[in-house]
Amino acid sequence: MISQPAQDDRGADVADGPSGTGSRGTRILGLVVLAGIALGAYLALVSSPPDVNMGDSVRLIYLHVPVVTVAYLACGLVTVASVMYLWKKSAWWDVTAAASAEIGLVFTCLTLVTGAIWGKPTWGTFWVWDPRLTATAMLALLLFGYQAVRHLPGDPTSRARRSAIVGLLVLPNVFLDNRAVTWWRSLHQGTTILNTLQPKIHDQMAFALVFNIFVGLLLAAWLMIHRWRLAWLEQQVEVAELDEAIAERRAEGAAPGTPAPGTPTPAATPTPATPTVADPTPATPTPASPTPASTSARTEVQP
Amino acid sequence: MFRDALAVAGKDLRIEARSRVALNQVAPFALLVLILFAFALDPDSGVLHSATPGLYWVAVLFCAVLAIQRAFAIESADANQDALRLSGLEPAGIFLGKMLAICAQLAALEVLLGLGVVVLYNSPPTGWLLLVVTCVAATAGIAAAGTLYGVLAAGLRVRETLLPLLLLPVLAPVLIGSTRAFEAARNSTPSQGWPWVGLLVVFAVGYTVFGAFGFGPLLEES
Amino acid sequence: MSDWGFVWLGWGISAAVLIAYACWIILRGRAISRRVAPQDRRWL
Numbered sequence: 001m002i003s004q005p006a007q008d009d010r011g012a013d014v015a016d017g018p019s020g021t022g023s024r025g026t027r028i029l030g031l032v033v034l035a036g037i038a039l040g041a042y043l044a045l046v047s048s049p050p051d052v053n054m055g056d057s058v059r060l061i062y063l064h065v066p067v068v069t070v071a072y073l074a075c076g077l078v079t080v081a082s083v084m085y086l087w088k089k090s091a092w093w094d095v096t097a098a099a100s101a102e103i104g105l106v107f108t109c110l111t112l113v114t115g116a117i118w119g120k121p122t123w124g125t126f127w128v129w130d131p132r133l134t135a136t137a138m139l140a141l142l143l144f145g146y147q148a149v150r151h152l153p154g155d156p157t158s159r160a161r162r163s164a165i166v167g168l169l170v171l172p173n174v175f176l177d178n179r180a181v182t183w184w185r186s187l188h189q190g191t192t193i194l195n196t197l198q199p200k201i202h203d204q205m206a207f208a209l210v211f212n213i214f215v216g217l218l219l220a221a222w223l224m225i226h227r228w229r230l231a232w233l234e235q236q237v238e239v240a241e242l243d244e245a246i247a248e249r250r251a252e253g254a255a256p257g258t259p260a261p262g263t264p265t266p267a268a269t270p271t272p273a274t275p276t277v278a279d280p281t282p283a284t285p286t287p288a289s290p291t292p293a294s295t296s297a298r299t300e301v302q303p
Numbered sequence: 304m305f306r307d308a309l310a311v312a313g314k315d316l317r318i319e320a321r322s323r324v325a326l327n328q329v330a331p332f333a334l335l336v337l338i339l340f341a342f343a344l345d346p347d348s349g350v351l352h353s354a355t356p357g358l359y360w361v362a363v364l365f366c367a368v369l370a371i372q373r374a375f376a377i378e379s380a381d382a383n384q385d386a387l388r389l390s391g392l393e394p395a396g397i398f399l400g401k402m403l404a405i406c407a408q409l410a411a412l413e414v415l416l417g418l419g420v421v422v423l424y425n426s427p428p429t430g431w432l433l434l435v436v437t438c439v440a441a442t443a444g445i446a447a448a449g450t451l452y453g454v455l456a457a458g459l460r461v462r463e464t465l466l467p468l469l470l471l472p473v474l475a476p477v478l479i480g481s482t483r484a485f486e487a488a489r490n491s492t493p494s495q496g497w498p499w500v501g502l503l504v505v506f507a508v509g510y511t512v513f514g515a516f517g518f519g520p521l522l523e524e525s
Numbered sequence: 526m527s528d529w530g531f532v533w534l535g536w537g538i539s540a541a542v543l544i545a546y547a548c549w550i551i552l553r554g555r556a557i558s559r560r561v562a563p564q565d566r567r568w569l
Contacts, residue, residue, distance in 0.1 A: 138472050138475055141472040142472050142473070144468065145465075145468045145469040145472065148461070148465055148468055148469070149455070149465070149469070152459060152461070158524040161520055161521070162455055162521065162524060165451075165517055165520070165521060166455065169513075172509075173472065173473050176476045176506065177472075177475050177476055179476070179502070180475070180476035180479040180480060180502060181479065183498075183502075184483060
């Protein structure tokens with residue numbers, strides 16, 4: 001429920017819970033990620049040699065491949081989480097699908113951008129209708145569609161169900177798109193990304209690439225934890241707001257002068273000030289009801 | 304289940320026969336799209352002729368979006384959706400029925416568009432068997448995917464913008480496959496077209512099966 | 526533009542986007558956290 005935070009005698013906030021999405025674990029992980037990024041960038045931009053064929057533009061591969069890896073993993077996770085939600089009906093999976101879809105969309109768009117920026121010096125053009133590029137573009141569009149369904153107004157359960165159906169189809173659709181486009185483009189013998197990478201990668205380059213992939217995965221984990229917690233908080237707020245709205249509607253239906261059943265705070269009661277409605281002093285122990293299902297179990301406001 | 308499907312399909316087609324929206328609005332829109340393509344591309348240099356398969360199927364996809372939106376718009380009036388839920392009809396049957404009705408309307412639109420490209424783009428059809436089978440497979444796929452995403456978007460205020468965004472990326476393989484099949488038919492190399500028909504059939508079967516299962520829960524939500 | 530120009534462009538855009546995204550998540554997390562009762566703020 002939305003309430004004033006409980007205050008102690010000094011008037012300071014008594015924060016029983018965390019003040020954001022961070023925790024000790026994520027702070028440590030964050031520091032590790034920052035160190036990893038610094039080292040990975042050094043490896044990619046400074047210490048590794050330029051490629052024989054591509055020159056310095058190979059340094060974008062050290063960025064592009066980790067981004068692609070994260071994007072594809074996140075999208076796979078959306079599908080898995082959607083299936084699990086439809087099976088288990090657990091909110092945990094729904095929130096996982098939401099968080100990984102957003103991260104997947106950000107990284108897929110970054111994939112397209114970094115790929116295009118790499119393509120200009122390498123192929124001379126920002127875009128080719130290469131099967132993998134085209135399938136990635138379609139993936140981005142499918143994820144935009146998922147986001148649209150995710151942000152529909154209304155009841156969380158119905159939204160979760162709709163999103164799960166759309167999310168579950170993301171992977172099969174991308175697979176079908178990829179098959180169709182590969183087949184189509186193979187008729188024209190187009191080049192693929194793999195052809196332009198040396199088959200035998202110089203050791204230092206291989207290490208830089210693998211290290212950066214690893215750092216990318218750690219960064220994705222950090223983002224995922226925070227985004228998951230954020231999505232969870234948003235859901236709590238939404239459920240609490242629904243509760244409050246329901247309580248207010250009930251209050252309107254109740255006869256005037258009687259305390260509204262389950263009204264969380266005095267300020268929310270539309271009835272005129274009566275002796276039974278307490279003044280909103282900070283010391284009033286507002287009934288902080290933890291779960292949305294306990295509407296009827298809330299205590300009435302004490303004078 | 305099939306009896307339910309025929310009942311729902313019959314209802315939808317009867318509504319269309321009485322309101323004639325597909326006839327009066329979607330069909331002219333189909334011809335309008337063909338004409339707009341002619342305005343955008345150079346009609347004299349043969350571009351229209353060589354691009355005919357692709358332009359034809361893009362036009363079909365646009366009309367399909369309209370037809371599907373219409374198919375679910377008729378349900379949102381007068382609390383029809385509640386009536387459908389309470390009617391005791393099997394959800395898979397309702398899905399198949401709606402899909403069949405959309406197939407019928409799309410088939411009519413495809414014939415019309417076919418006449419349009421023959422006349423307007425100077426593209427006489429060849430390879431009849433391949434053309435017809437491609438149309439059947441592609442239409443089934445479009446209708447199946449369209450009915451599934453249509454019910455998902457049904458009843459929402461944003462459905463007009465949501466449905467194309469959800470549906471068209473999903474229909475990309477259908478566009479690729481049917482265009483390639485049409486090109487093979489036109490180039491008199493049907494052996495290159497039949498594998499694409501295979502892809503279309505896989506798509507249609509997959510979405511029909513998935514749609515039949517997924518329709519029930521989504522109908523409850525709408 | 527030389528190869529290095531593209532390299533800086535790519536790395537720069539990626540860094541900017543990811544830093545902005547991370548900041549957005551953290552700040553929005555703090556803002557919403559304030560609106561939720563303390564015991565509801567975590568899964569466990």
